[in-house]
Amino acid sequence: MEYEIIVVGAGHAGCEAALASSRKNHKTLLITSNINNIADMACNPSVGGSAKGIVVREIDALGGEMGKVADRSQIQIKKLNSKKGPAVQALRAQIDKIVYPQEMIKVLKNQSNLEIMEAMVEDLVIENNKVTGVLLKNKTKVIGKMVILTTGTYLKSDVLIGSTRTRKGPHDEEPSLHLSDNLKDLGFQILRLKTGTPPRIDKNTIDFSKTRLETGDDKYLSFNHDFIYDYDIENQQPCYLTYTNAKLHQLIQNNLEKSSMYGGLTDIVSVGPRYCPSIEDKVVRFSDKERHQIFLEPESVYYDDIYIQGFSTSMPHDIQEKMVKSVSGLENAKILKYAYAIEYDAINPTQIKQSLETKIIENLYTAGQINGTSGYEEAACQGLIAGINASLKLEGKEPLILKRSDAYIGVLIDDLVTKGVIDPYRLLTSRAEYRLLLRHDNADIRLRQFGYEVGLIDEDRYQKFQEKLNNIKELETLLKNKKLTPTKEVNEYLENINSAIIKDGITMYDILKRPEVDIEKLKRFIDIPYSNEIIEQVEINIKYEGYINKALKEAEKMIKLEMKKIPENVDYDAIHNLASEANQKLKTIRPTSIGQALRISGVNPSDISILMVYLKKGERND
């Protein structure tokens, strides 16, 4: 068996990686330990959210699959932060956990150049620090020029409930027992991380009258840029909001030592995600809060499980029963699946490059939870980039490296490889310095060109995109050239909408800078034959021009520092005056530019100046 690219693991990272490489005409093998768990949504039944929703748009702009599959399987969709500025708006959809994997499997099966195999990978085949294939549990060797590891939480995973620790993966699956040890032997630093999932309860045993209804938006929304999938906007599946209470908090406090994380297990070394605390953490760390929100979310229209968002725990089953029943509306709720925490191995992501190729083993790429991230979207975008870059390497081309000002994907990967992780990494808008540039609405404008250049966006879609760009330009020119004249009619209307009257002619472009004026309102004075999508883009550009220009200026500064390259072979030990912490960090991370070096924690400006002086000295000597 011989392949160009082997992808190990068929979760959200693995699916994107395999699709990217096979679409780029490379013979690809996707190996999964259980064919029934492809594209499984092991935790929450939703895709998107703040920042994450924008990542899904970015994946779609580059030619990835998650956005389209999410659109086809969503049962409720809304735009978050719709009352805030355009830069922070993002979509979140409730996803049918049955439909999503089915839709993804359909895509995989219809994809040429792609084979799927059910097997457990135990080891890598390495020759001269170069990967040349994988070794299966049944000792079969599969040859591949490039290998992408997307193993999720399956590396030596332990499920933790109360005081029990069981070596298994999610859904009682068989974990990968040997791969992480073998990675360790190759020189990878292995991290132990932890995540958790809440209980699922039977929809028919909930008293919804005691909860608050949470519905989707009454406007068509989609992650993908190319098609509109019709859905019944009136009949989206509802979610419900309820709260914890003092009784529950007391119950948790009284039984705290039974939780795996608070004494139930004494051998916990792993670190859980700060951004997704367990209910125990919330009650202990924020003991002054009288109540916490709990969202009840349907997992599928095909079965009755309700996911209790905000309620992840590692308490034993009997305590979980009591905990659930103490929540308003859940007094009679029946638990269908108990909550658990899961520990798993990951590698230190500072040992991988911006391209997601590992630094120590050539042609080996890693993506998703193995790199220390958490979340479907974070995994999928890494899978896509790993798939693209493994393919580009096969083709002898430079890797696709997105800058922090290009995409949230760029922010995520740069953070991983530059700063490493302590707890599972979740993408947040606050991690992006240039978030005004990284908007939901302009993902295609930022990234479609890259998608086209790497070959994942076909000519048709690219032409459509070019048309959009032209239309935006045309409309901007139109608004700059057309003037609003101070006629009685115009001024009466302006007064009417509480806008200052005009005395001289003013271009449409300029009057749009007024907060109370928009293109829709100008339509009474001028014919604007463009789609809403075009109008939205132009309006954002005009209204926030000042802010956008500031962000662009900042981004340019950063790019300049990124252009100051650090040669790969710098001998940091020869730079005597570096602080020892900086020396250590620079030696492990080996930043490729001054810009990246600056973002390493523990490397101070004084270290950077020493480094720059050293590099300058080197230049002069050459």
Add this chain to the structure above:
Amino acid sequence: MDDTIVAISTALGVGAISIVRLSGSEAIKIVNNVFVGKNLEKVGSHTINYGHIIDNNKIIDEVLISIMHGPKTFTREDIVEINCHGGITTTNKVLQILLNNGCRLAEPGEFTKRAFLNGRIDLLEAEGVMDLINSKTEQSRELALNQVGGKVSKLIHNLRQQLLEIIANIEVNIDYPEYEDIPELTIQHLNSQIENIKTQIEIIINESENGKIIKEGIKTSIIGRPNVGKSSILNKLIDEDKAIVTDIPGTTRDIVEGTLNINGLILNMIDTAGIRETKDIVESIGVKKSLDLIENSDLILYVLNNNESITDEDIEVISKLKDKNHIIIINKTDLPKQIDETQLLSKNIVYISTINNKGMDELKDKIKEIFNLEKIVTKDLTYLTNARSLSILKQALKSINDVEVGIKNEMYIDMIEIDIKNIWQKLGEITGDTYEDELIDQLFSQFCLGK
């Protein structure tokens, strides 16, 4: 970069003891080679050791030697300080011996440069030290010390912390839009917090500008018609304060020709040549030149004769003093009064007689009053002694105005946050917490200026 440097770190000829300071990995070894006493390579860190400096077995000086091992030193390198007792010639000789034994003479500011490069001090402190090296009077020195002690650093850190809390609140609202636990930051709340920060920044700017006057001195000119006694007043001031009159190139295009020190307040006299060499300044150089001088000065002493009426020329020039710090001196009070000063409408009038030696103290008090020196208790001053920091602070103030405009225009709070972040970053540039390429370049060029 890693060699051992040496310099005499006290002013030569001042005081009985002078200190020769070394920094670098070889510092202790080199001194030990020319020292008779304990084995300095064996003594503990931060100890003072008695002994003699020798040259070819001949005792040169009796010394106390402080041994300080890095990194707990100013430069984070090994430092040796030699307290010499023998006066200028001996100290120079000690320096020479050390140079012969493998040290390199330090460039001006090189100790500070090393301290900075080794991460011992942040940019602000480094610049504070540069100013310390430069400081002209005791008062300036105190100001510089405040800065080195991290007083302004602390204040700026504090401001950044306040900003960071605002930023965090806004961002958490974005990342967790559905969570009710975290209150949404309202425009009103933001507004009051920003106004508070603005006030604090304005205070630092104002105090810094006062501080600049204290440190760099007040450019002062004496003008008036012929024979009103300008040169007598100048000579009187010079006599009383034993001021040094030298040709020091000033910071601007003019020439500072004399520096007076009035209880720590420096007056840089400009264009005194005009007064000293020609008797008729207004006649010889004209009203136009007087106006130029006014334009160029921080303080104008306009002299009138008690024994003469005010002329149209006087009125014309004095009318230009309205917005400047000025004192109208009515000289020659020993002569009968002819002048009607009520038409001047100025509060800053001082009556003196250089002949009877009257009114000089009142003149000095008036100067101090104008520059508020009584109120400027240097210990409580929180200000930046350095032009770069001050200009960054002014940029930060501009970003605050952007925030205010955003609030007024009812912009989205997450847009306004861009300017808030900008302020936070700007303040970081002052303390060196955010990095800017140009900053380092500028700093290095400042070190090389020879301070």
